[in-house]
Amino acid sequence: MAEEIRIETITGAALEPLVPALAQLRIAVFRDWPYLYDGDVGYEARYVRTYLESPSAAVIVAFDGANAVGASTCLPLAEETGNVQAPFQERGWDVRRFFYFGESVLLRAYRGRGIGVAFFDAREAHARRVSDCDYSCFCAVVRPPDHPLRPADAKPLDSFWRRRGYTAYPALICHMTWKDLGEQQETEKRLTFWMKPLTGVPLP
Ligand SMILES: CC(C)(COP(=O)(O)OP(=O)(O)OC[C@H]1O[C@@H](n2cnc3c(N)ncnc32)[C@H](O)[C@@H]1OP(=O)(O)O)[C@@H](O)C(=O)NCCC(=O)NCCS
Numbered sequence: 001m002a003e004e005i006r007i008e009t010i011t012g013a014a015l016e017p018l019v020p021a022l023a024q025l026r027i028a029v030f031r032d033w034p035y036l037y038d039g040d041v042g043y044e045a046r047y048v049r050t051y052l053e054s055p056s057a058a059v060i061v062a063f064d065g066a067n068a069v070g071a072s073t074c075l076p077l078a079e080e081t082g083n084v085q086a087p088f089q090e091r092g093w094d095v096r097r098f099f100y101f102g103e104s105v106l107l108r109a110y111r112g113r114g115i116g117v118a119f120f121d122a123r124e125a126h127a128r129r130v131s132d133c134d135y136s137c138f139c140a141v142v143r144p145p146d147h148p149l150r151p152a153d154a155k156p157l158d159s160f161w162r163r164r165g166y167t168a169y170p171a172l173i174c175h176m177t178w179k180d181l182g183e184q185q186e187t188e189k190r191l192t193f194w195m196k197p198l199t200g201v202p203l204p
Helices: 012-030 041-053 082-090 115-130 158-163
Strands: 005-010 058-064 067-076 098-106 135-142 167-178 187-197
Touching: 005 012, 005 115, 012 041, 012 058, 012 067, 012 098, 041 058, 041 067, 058 115, 067 115, 082 167, 098 115, 115 135, 158 167
Parallel strands: 098 135
Antiparallel strands: 005 058, 058 067, 067 098, 135 187, 167 187
């Protein structure tokens, strides 16, 4: 990883001064495929605050000097919203066994030098430190193959995630709503999960 980039695991009130920068990062990065998210600063600032208020949550922040250039979030699934917990509960899985990784956002200029790998390592280390969860998990949006805004050179992150030790659960689905770029109103999106054991247990 480039020497000048500092990766810090930040929790609780220490996140307060970073709220505007983290909100801006999410908006900037999630405008791109496959998220196409037409972000709202007010909503984003409130969203980032959920990580500030959860005692076991953390935001892993990549700093270039004083500037936050990337961030990655995590919190116990038990503290996530009902829509994210729902597919686990439907299978009778105890949500307390899962640590949920929210998202990784990194400005384009900083990609491809190991920061995304460091985000996974730091989140898994945090989950092990603050919980006895058996699994880490995250979800990713599924877009139709013929979506008109899919770039010709779009590269899925599936192999990157597999190399981090994650297994796809395409039938484990949650729904989220947001407004896509160019749309007038929010629409429901389908996201599928990926999972990795944090302890010696087999995958569920
Ligand atoms: C996903 C994302 C955070 C990945 O970040 P990244 O820093 O580019 O990823 P990395 O550089 O850590 O890893 C990319 C590859 O570079 C490799 N790499 C690691 N260290 C490296 C180094 N020092 N130099 C060059 N490459 C390196 C990694 O091993 C990885 O390859 P692998 O999968 O074959 O192992 C970034 O692409 C992003 O913000 N994307 C947009 C938002 C998004 O889609 N987020 C994910 C869902 S929320």
